[in-house]
Amino acid sequence: MSNGTPQVSSQDSGQQIDRLADENALLRASLSDARARLDELEQLADGDMLTSLSNRRAFLKELKRVVGQAGRHGTPAAMLYIDLKGLKAINERHGRLAGDAALIHVARSLLGLIRSTDMLARIGGDMFALILDHLDHNSAIETGDRLARCIAASPVDLGGTEISVEAFIGVTSILPGDSVDEVMARADQNMARARTGF
Known part of the structure; x- marks a missing residue:
């Protein structure tokens, strides 16, 4: 019997x-x-299409993390601005493809010279930036000097023509209490000093 x-x-x-x-x-x-x-x-969104490095957006996220870590724990860290000298002349004399080749060459050279824990980014034009986590100020300066020497000693091969590229590098420590803007401003000031020799 069914109940419905x-x-x-x-x-x-x-x-x-x-x-x-x-x-x-x-x-x-x-x-x-x-x-x-x-x-x-x-x-x-976080990558530079030309060099396959991180871009400015990704760099700022990582810098914010490292600045926060330095503020909380006093962990030593440093930031480097790397400005290439002569890229405009390469573009004008050999064309934009040659300038792109120079940027790719420098990016690969830098990657081969830094630790896997460091963060290298192309943040625009001929500018690179580097975060050196867990590295004190003197070691960061030594790293910057070494990178500048290696870039100068490694010319770009443009189909049999070798072109030297130089880099001006501004180094700053990331200190407890710093903001991201303060760190970037100091690195920029130190890079300007490196460019003028003062």
Whole structure:
């Protein structure tokens, strides 16, 4: 005798469970795809298309983290601005592709000279920036001097023509109580001093 409620067979119940399991699997796959796409977009947003280094946006995020760490724990760290000399002349004399080749060459050279824990970024034009985490001031200055020497000693090969590139490097320690703007301003001032020799 029926009480008015529809009867669900065990077969129908099993089919509903299978359908829900399939829908759940599809949702999980869609979510996984969306996360992968989001990661890819994040990498594109944080990367420099020419050199494959981090860009200014990613650099500022990391600098903010390191400045906060220095403020909380007094961890030694430093920031370097690296300004290439002569890139404009390379562009004018040999074309923009040659200038791009010089930027790529310098980026690869720098990556080969720093620690895996350091963060190197191209922050615009012929400007690079470097964060040296867990490094004191004197060691940071020595690193800056070494990088400048190595860049000068490693000319760019433009199809058989070798062109030297020089770099002016401004070094500053990241001190407890610093803001991101203060660190960047000091590094910029020290780079200007390196450029003028004062």
